[in-house]
Amino acid sequence: MQELISRQLVRYLEERGVEHVFGLCGHTNIAVLTELGKSSAIRFVNTRHEQIASHAADGYARMTRKAAVVLSHLGPGLTNAATGVANAALDSIPMVVIAGDIPSHFYGKHPHQEINLHADAAQWEIYRPFVKRAWRVDRPDLFPEILEKAFQLAESGRPGPVLVSVPMDIFSKEIDTALFERLRSHTKQLEKPSIDDTLARRIIQELLDAKQPVIYAGGGVILADAAQELAELVDHLGVPVAHTLMGKGVLPDDHPLILGMTGFWGAQFVNEACLNADLVLGLGTRFAEADCSSWESEYTFRFPGTRLIHIDIDPAEIGRNYPVQIGAVADLKQALKVLNRVAREMLPQPRRNEPLRERLAGQRSAFSSGNVEAIESDAFPMMPERILSDVRAALPRDAIITTDVGWNKNGVGQQFPIYEPGSILTPGGYATMGFGAPGALGAKLACPDRVVVSLVGDGGFGQNPALLATAVEENIPVVWVVMNNCAFGTIAGLQKAHYGTTTGTVFAKDGKPYTPDYAAIARAYGAEGVQVQSASEFKDALARAISSKKPSVIDVLMRNNPVPTSGHWNILDIYSPGKKISHVSVD
Known part of the structure; x- marks a missing residue:
């Protein structure tokens, strides 16, 4: 029996147990979106930017330990998603990216949105440096086999993302259903090696x-x-x-x-x-x-x-x-x-x-005692140590935390207690600013019964606040704590320490610190939003946000103090050879 590839693709995903597909529309993938709209088993998570989609899929895969699926458009859609896919690659997170491509009958003609400055019909090569493998589907009858290989490779060995680039006309072609049906007899999980x-x-x-x-x-x-x-x-x-x-x-x-x-x-x-x-x-x-x-x-x-x-x-x-x-x-x-x-x-x-x-x-105990003064401080903007301490006190033991880049990552790694394996999601190998906030969407979808809090700086949250639209539309009750120091704080501390300036690293207008009102932005999207005005308000505001079971943003001003460290990083010697200088506070 002959049937549309787009229809058979969705059926294949359903049979694999895929429950969520993350992505954004484009003229190359709406045939697949149409079939997803008919599925009762798969929920399409619609985003406003492909980087949100790939980071959310990353967070989802970290919690499920199965390959997450991203549906992308060609050209700008694929490049927008690339940062999140590369982040997943360097953290060994399984992901299958299915991307629409130019029509196969237009190879060599440079159609709309194609990237072809060095080769025709070669958008898939953009991902080659960081995915485990990139396929371009050149024949409709090969698509089922390529898709099966893609999932197997993403989830086996050292996990990671793969790309399947599909010319849009192939999505709308019919092939024999037997080509997909024969894959049902193939194992969906490879046995893993051990030691003797x-x-x-x-x-x-x-x-x-x-x-x-x-x-x-x-x-x-x-x-x-x-x-x-x-x-x-x-x-x-x-x-x-x-x-x-x-x-x-x-x-x-x-x-x-x-x-x-x-x-x-x-x-x-x-x-x-x-x-x-x-x-x-x-x-x-x-x-x-x-x-x-x-x-x-x-x-x-x-x-x-x-x-x-x-x-x-x-x-x-x-x-x-x-x-x-x-x-x-x-x-x-x-x-x-x-x-x-x-x-x-x-x-x-x-x-x-x-x-x-x-x-x-x-x-x-001795290490913890060194943080007591900062943890107990009533100063406002708040001390970052107190923010972390108050968050931990408000959370159940199995809460899921996502971090971004800066104090929220480095400080959490150093001094924020984690009690359940796999309950902290952080961007490691690629250290991607912008991961933490959308990553929390995927984590909450994977674990709807657990509290999910994203600890994120104002630099990271400000990159993609449109994730709030997805959170509201899909009713994903994450709490985002914006640790707001009006700066790319970690880099500002480095620059100030070594070069005596903060050019390009702090946010200011007319010589004064500048920040958007992230709580107001949240409310504009339809989420809950609170701008904390004192250290004593913070913990109660967080407790209310968690109990509301609504997407919520808590915007809290924070002192721009560096993460305490006695450690070593060679870049400090590159900036200031032999001087043993690290970060400093930035007012």
């Missing part, structure tokens, strides 16, 4: 013999849904855990063996624990620059010197930045299951390691 018992015994023996071992957990543990398995191993062996920014939440921040985040914004005692370790077991991390103090051996890690065992799903990451004694390519959940079983065979009784637990508790 021999290797597991080597690794466990190394951990048992080490005098000061540290487990270093990255976002790969979260992506593999392996936090529970990691907790079991840690509790049995009594080994402390440090983590990357993307690994935050891999163990609850009140776990007795948690150290915390490493690197530039990590606490000094965490960096020193890693620096002084004789063995590090790295799990699902690429040992990124900010997490590793620009890889300089006197600050966070000393490899060689310290021995390194590294397990990751991506072989390209093993040995990329540090020499490895034992390297294993494996899915973290499967590998940790084997390590747990072998650990219990080799060590029947768990090691409590009480002296270590007491020392870590003291170190965490």
Whole structure:
């Protein structure tokens, strides 16, 4: 039987269990939108900008751990979405981007909105540097097979986005339904690699013999849904855990063996624990620059010197930045299951390691005490530490937090407790300003019964406030806390410290700080909006916003103080060689 490809595409998505498609219309994809409008199983999430769509899809995929679907137009639609797709790529988030393309019979003629300055019919090549693979569909009968490969590749190995670029005339062609039907017999989930018992015994023996071992957990543990398995191993062996920014939440921040985040914004005692370790077991991390103090051996890690065992799903990451004694390519959940079983065979009784637990508790307490004055301050504009403390106090333990870039990311990574694995969504590898606010839309759609709060700066929120239209139309009750310092604050602090100016980094009019009224903007879109006038008002305003179960914006002025850090980042030496200068406050 012959049937329209657009109709069969929607049926295929329904059968895969896709419940939401994020995107924006264009003349190349309205055939698909028309069929989506007939679907009772799939909700099209309509956005006002493609970057909102791709960031929302990213947040959705982080919570579901399945490939999110973005529907895009060609040309400007595809380039608008590119930043969000690249952000997903660098954070290993599965995504399938289905993009309309120029009609196949117009190849070479430069039709409306085509990008062809260097090659004809080549818009798909824009995505090649950051997606796992980009396809252009050249024949209608190949589309079903390409679509199946796209989902499989996005979700397997190291997850990530893929692009399927479809000439618009192909969406409106008919093909035999048997071409899609034959795919039903193909598995929708590949079995994942593990490690064998021999290797597991080597690794466990190394951990048992080490005098000061540290487990270093990255976002790969979260992506593999392996936090529970990691907790079991840690509790049995009594080994402390440090983590990357993307690994935050891999163990609850009140776990007795948690150290915390490493690197530039990590606490000094965490960096020193890693620096002084004789063995590090790295799990699902690429040992990124900010997490590793620009890889300089006197600050966070000393490899060689310290021995390194590294397990990751991506072989390209093993040995990329540090020499490895034992390297294993494996899915973290499967590998940790084997390590747990072998650990219990080799060590029947768990090691409590009480002296270590007491020392870590003291170190965490000492670090927290350093923030007490700022947390208790009634100053207005508010101290950022108090904003974070009040937010944490107002939230249930399993609330989902999204961050953007700046104080809201760096400060949260350093000092905001996370208690449930996977409950903090932050832009790591690409560090994309503009992710946090739309990412929260996707997180809430994936987890409608959980509280979702987006901690975002005024710089990030101001990039795409049109996300509020989607929130209101689709009734997505996220709470956005705009930590408003009238600046791109982190960069302003850097520029002021090293160059004595804030050109282009602060928002001012006639020499005074300038900010839009984001609460009024929210109300104009039909959301709730509150502009906080004092520190004492903030927590109650947040509680009311959460209980309202409506899209809500809380605009709160914040002191432009830098995130406290004793860490190291090599860019500081580039700006001011040998002077040991970091960020400063900007009035």
